[in-house]
Amino acid sequence: MDILKWLNELGLSRYSDTLSEFPIEDIIEFTDDDFKELGVLTPHRKKLLVAIENLNITSPSKNNTSSRNTETASSSFSNFIKDLPQVIAIPLHEYAEEDHPGMKLWAACDAVELLLKFLVIIGAADRRQHGELDDKLLKELWGKIEMPTLGAWLSMAISLSQSKIKNDLMVPEIDKYVNTTLKTLLYGPDNPGTADTSFLKLRNRLAHGGGLTRKEAERLISIWQDPFEKTIQALDWLRNIKIIGLDNNVPMELKGISDNLIAADNLDISQFKGDSDGVWLIKGGNTLSLWPMALFGYPSVSNVKGNVETGDINSTQIYVRKDVVQLQFTPLGAEGFSHSEAGVSAVEAFQSLFSLKRANQKASEKAFKIQDFVREIQKDANQMVGRFEEQEHIENSFKDIEQGIVWITGPAGIGKSFLVARLAQHLIDNNKDENKIILPYRFKSGDDARCSRDAFATFTIERLVAVGALIDNAKIEEKGKAEDRLKACLDYLNKDKKVIFVLDGLDELLSRDTTFAEDIPLGLDAMSVTWVCSGRPEPELEKVFSNPRVINPYPNGLPAMQIQDIRSMLLERIGLFRNKLLAGDKEKGDEVVNPFIDLVAKRAEGLPLFVNYVTQDVQQGNYPLDGTANLPKGLTAYHEKLIEGLGVGALKELLTPLVATLAMANEPLAEQEIITFLRLRDRIPDGEAGDKLVTKGLAAIASMLRRAPDPEGEDGYMLHHLSLREHILTTETMSYPVEQARKAFAKAAMSPDEEASISNYLYRTGIDHLIDAGKLKTAGEFLLDFDRLETMFALGKSTSDINGYWNKLPISTNQLDAIYLNQFLPIPVLSYEEFGDGKDWSNFVKNEIYDTEDSNFSSNLEDFWLLESQKVSAEETNKDLSQSEIELQNEFDNLLDDSEDLTDFFGESSTDKNEDFFSYCRTKAMEYIEIEETGLRLSLYYQLSEFFLLAKLTHSGVEISKRICRSLLAELGPEKPETIMAHARLSAFYAQWDGQDLETEINEHHLFYNNKIGTNYLKAGASFMVPSPYYAPEIFRYCLKLICDKIGFKSSLISNLLSSPALILPAVGKLNIKVQNKTIMNVSDLLRELSHNSSKEKGKNHLSTIEINLSLANRLYFELNLKEAYLVVEEVYKNLFKLFGLNDQRSIKALEIKGNVLFELGNFQSAKDIFEILIKKTDRKYSNPSLLNEWSTKLAIIEFTLKNFEEAEKLCQKGLLYFDDIKSNYSYSISDDRIFILIRSMLSEIKNSSNILNASTKDMDVDFNKIINFYFEKGLYESCLFYLYDHKLNENFKIIEILKFMRTLKMHRISGFSNNFNFLISRMNPRQERIIRMRYKIGTNTTNTIEELAIQFNESHEQIKLQIIDGLNKIRL
DSSP states (O other): OOHHHHHHHTTOGGGHHHHTTSOHHHHTTOOHHHHHHTTOOHHHHHHHHHHHHHHOOOOHHHHHHHHHHHHHHHHHHHHHHHTSBHHHHHHHHHHHHOOSHHHHHHHHHHHHHHHHHHHHHHHHHHHHTTSSOOHHHHHHHTTTSSSOOHHHHHHHHHHHHTSSOOTTOSOTHHHHHIIIIIHHHHHOTTTTOOTTTOHHHHHHHHHHSOOOOHHHHHHHHHHHHHHHHHHHHTTGGGGGSEEEEEETTEEEEOBSSOSSOEEOTTOOGGGOOSOTTBEEEEETTEEEEOTTTEEEEOOEEEOTTSOEEEOSSOEEEEEEEEOSSSEEEEETTOTTOSOEEEOHHHHHHHHHHTTHHHHHHHHHHTTOSSOOOHHHHHHHHHHOOSOHHHHHHHHHHHTTOSSEEEEEEOOTTSSHHHHHHHHHHHHHHTOOOTTEEEEEEEOOTTOTTTSSHHHHHHHHHHHHHHTTOBGGGOOOOSSSOHHHHHHHHHHTBOTTOEEEEEEEOHHHHHTTOTTHHHHTTTTTOOTTEEEEEEEOOOHHHHHHTTSTTEEOSSTTOSOOOOHHHHHHHHHHHSGGGHHHHHTTOEEETTEEEOHHHHHHHHHHTTOHHHHHHHHHHHHTTOSOSSTTOOOOSSHHHHHHHHHHGGGSSTTHHHHHHHHHHHHHOSSOBOHHHHHHHHHHTTOSOSHHHHHHHHHHHHHHTGGGEEEEEOTTSOEEEEESOHHHHHHHHHOGGGHHHHHHHHHHHHHHHTOTTSOHHHHHHHHHHHHHHHHHTTOHHHHHHHHTOHHHHHHHHHTTOOHHHHHHHHHTSSOOHHHHHHHHHTTSSSOOOOOSSOTTSSHHHHHHIIIIISTTTTTTHHHHHHHHHOOGGGGSOHHHHTTTOOHHHHHHHHHHHHHHTTTTOOTTTTSOOSSOTTSOHHHHHHHHHTTOTTHHHHHHTHHHHHHHHHHHHHHTOHHHHHHHHHHHHHHHHHHTOSSSHHHHHHHHHHHHHHHHOOSOOOOOEEOTTSTTOOTTTOSEEOSOOOSSOTTGGGGHHHHHHHHHHHHHHHTOTTOHHHHHHHTSGGGGOGGGOOOOEEETTEEEOSHHHHHHHHHHHHHHHHOTTSHHHHHHHHHHHHHHHHTTOHHHHHHHHHHHHHHHHHHHOSSSHHHHHHHHHHHHHHHHTTOHHHHHHHHHHHHHHSOGGGOOHHHHHHHHHHHHHHHHHTTOHHHHHHHHHHHTHHHHOTTOOOOSOHHHHHHHHHHHHHHHHHHTTOOOOOSSOOOTTSOHHHHHHHHHHHTOHHHHHHHHHHTTOOOHHHHHHHHHHHHHHHTTTSTTTHHHHHHHHTTSOHHHHHHHHHHHTSSSSSOOOHHHHHHHHTOOHHHHHHHHHHHHHTOOO
16 A cells, blocks of 8 residues: 555644554554654544444454454354344345444444344234234234334334233244343434344444444444344244245245255145235244235335336345325335335235224224324434434423424424424323323314314313213313314313313415414413423414414424434435445544435425435435435426426326326225225226226325324325425416316216215215305305304314305305395294294293292383483473474384384293193194204304304394294203203393394395395395394393202303303393302303303403403493403403414403503593504404494593594594485494594584684683583583593483493493483484384394485485484483
8 A cells, every 4th residue: 555645635644754664554553642652642642543444444463353353253153143034034135244333333233123123023923813902902002003114013023922811822932032032222222222232222222313324333233133033043943943935836945045046855735825925934844924014025105107026036025104095015125126015905904904093993992073183293203314313302392381382384394293293292201290281183184074173172171081081071062163162162161170282284274264373372371280282384274373372482483303303304215225225324523424315405495304215215216316416496396397208108097187086085085985086087997996006096196195083084085295295286287187076076966865975975075065166155055054164064164164165255144144034934923922032931931930030120120220311201302393203103113013112022921830841842843843853954054043043143143043942942942051051042042133124035145145036035034033132131140040059150051151242131030040149230240150160260461361251351341340351351361462462352352341441440541552452453353344443432422522633633534424325224332423423513513713722731611510511511421431430520321321322322232221222212203213223124024225214204414414413312311
């Protein structure tokens, strides 16, 4: 060797003179101290030592000794290997022959992994011959056997060795070997140990620790060679068994390392039953089939071109994993194959061996409606490679907190789902606390049955109930809003329980539910609950999770995959091609680099999905494993490459429509469903040929697929990743096949019963396909079909799903309400008194159960709210009317049909007090021909009523509630909980009524317009007469009393009642509910008691307590208890703002109450600040135009009172937009219009220099009573509140009268205020009253535009406006 040249190449020529005098044999023996003595500098000494290590030259004397020792050991070990089964012998032979220390370590690891597989395969088959594997063992195997790692194989080997079956095993030696010898090697003396002490850790170091320098590899091989070989030599018992495969029906013994196998002697071919490529174990005359986990035959693999590549020699093949479509194997000794595959028959045998179909059905054994994600998460966790630092960092971010929200985000393909899957599995596997419950959940855009808040709520409730996590085994109502059901469930969580939710795919839910993150994780941030959420950084999600309460372990998103993890992923996934990749390793200083891995890292841009695609292409032999491979430039380019690959080869005609079908599907499709869809499109032939073609096609595109259960538990296929699905649906390349698939799905959805195999799928997702294809009218017609809805509900669709569909269709609420109302048969006919409308039941409860307990409440309520001015007699008020005006008043009274006279409606029950009410109900029910159908469809009607309440379809809701009430009254009687809750639902619909008309005209602008029929009108225009809603408070009050008295104060039904819109009705009344030694008199008392109990049990800052106090503040405000209301709401708002910030529905409600209280206390400046925030800074999705107008009304009063006339004028102009439009029949409210008209009129006086008293003077000489009287005369009573507050004028009488007046105008349709209101408008002349009633639909059947009123009253538009203005001015105290 030329030493001078060598030193020059190293850049160390300065030492040429010093070192050239020594022979190379001496130099390679030099130590660091030797070089130091010769004057070599420290960095140069290191460089020389590394260079010497790479020379791989040994001294002759050392070489001779080493060679003799190695030859002796090698000979002994090689002789031992020859007698072992081929599956072990071949990898051991590769180990024995390998000279490179790093590759030798890999060979040792491969041998151990194959040994473990072999032992598990024998152990499972040995136990399976005695019947199905027991449930305990199967549970330990499920989730591991489909995507096993080395650790999983070891875990399964241990589980098998420790299982109960011990007798009659053919190979009992396995159990002892696994539990002693093999575990000692793998775990080492100090589990978990290090790469020096644990063989498992050594394997992890090789796969996940980056490249290994030769020096480090030699050090490790010196540690592990002896214990490894001793562990192998302890397999002496394995030489006593025979492994047999068939070659042209000749039994061959699969033994040793040679390809030239020898026929087995004296074996009867008849004992080898099963597939011709099977493998059998023979011992002591007994035979055990190892198929389908071990094969012997020509290895084969399918590719995207539709070809099957087959090897030219028979090979022993050992199971590796269950791929998406087929089983994958390691073909030992086969050249050019990274893996081999086996198809349908092998997959079916595999599923049978491990009872995998039963694994899919396990969830249903507990009657869970929503399947869990356990197997999917286990499989994905097992596939996850590297990134342990990121996982640990995330776990540490919430390890020590009792409650909180964690947000994990990153772009598509960054590996969020796999990392979150392993995180969830790690939490489950390492959970030693029986009070901690881990609930992982996934939202997948192609999994409609589970990708919704309703499904998640049901999933959560079912699991928490099943594990007994709720107080007193509370039962949660199945109906209601998802967030309300979840809240009730978490409120009932036992104090010692803690729940960790792991939610993945929030971005995939976003397209169908934009507020889930805000309403659920952030909205239900309860004690002892942690939410770990994951999704893409969509703007809506980023905004929600920017809340300061959210823990964000990676504020800039999950970091890109590091090159070390990319290396690990490639090494783990490319099978037998790994050695080719490792051959490219080069040492560069202290590092090991690899050109192919560097190239992948550069093109992948840190995205694991890209690396995953590369590994699959490498397995197909598509890339040279060096730096010259032509990899796509980024993930999008890779997706396009996958699509381009569909157009090549024999499967061209099938693969493109197959991929388009999977992209358009809304849930995983089972193979038979795929076959049916493609056959309907004439894409495949009938019969077995078509079935095989689909199986072949699925195998060809396996790299694009993943498996997941459909809602019925059957394994189905879906595209591997959302980003791939999105690319297929949007790329120009696939536009035509995607559009064809879209039309095909919509066509199939038109007739869901024609093909049994896809019927359930079409009922669950057919509406989605119709809407997606633009067939909106058809989608609407199907949503009106009660039979179809019943099937959809039975298959897992929720009421919110139905509401979501209608929100995508061009139809108004009043149109939809009218359409549904007319779906009921017989068509509803209006009547003042109707059995089931709540009146008979309410009167029965009042008279028969509670006797006369509340008989004086109605009059007391009227007395409380009675205005002093109402005491003036009606005769005195009307004494100056002319005869013509009296006649006009009489005419108008007839027009109203006495609709405002509620005497009859609230009168005595039509049943005799002593009559058996139950018998009366059964008798009355017989008068309704639909009663039988209602009984049969009760379950459907419950779900429909839930939907009607959610969609605010008041008339349809009242109709269906009446029918339910009739059925239950006749079937169960009046006092059963079901009957009580049915009446509570009826009262909720009454309370929801806003006085708006139904739209019964179907014209050319209507969704259901029919050109052939032309404009037509629906028969039923209402489901109740106007007085009915006034009965809601009494119905609801008795529901509340009965549930509390008969079932208990802590009944879960109470929380259901407290969410009813009827709770806020002022006339709910005195409850007189007995709780222990207390008597709860009214809603305020009830809320105080609930608040007290919640504070005691959960703490005053628990969200449940805060929400109860929010309701309490609102009730106190209504009841004029303003000071207490302020104290409560001030604390509530602070807590809510701290929890959720401003833009949360509860925060906004609390701020509104606070503003209203301050306004009525006369603190106008503080109130102004609040209403400006509400109008200008709150998110519009939490309000509506009517509410905004109400806030603007308050602000207009404040601005005018504080002399900000320009601002007041702007508010008036906007608030009177509909009033000024003569063609509009819409108005916000008579109360708001009155305020804006008064202010605008007074502003006009100012402009005309009329005297307006100074509103902000501090001159104590001013008579403030005079100012107050001035505003009283103008009718702007609200301005008086400012003076009464600001100048400490204690005019309590006037304040109370003003506040009653304000509530009367705002809630004039509600019992307790209607008499006040009728009195106030009676001061108008009859013509004005009639015009105003018709304009604002007060006691009339519809609203009217100014233009319509002008025609009817034969006046000009301006005259009608003046009549309204003058009439509103007459509404005075």
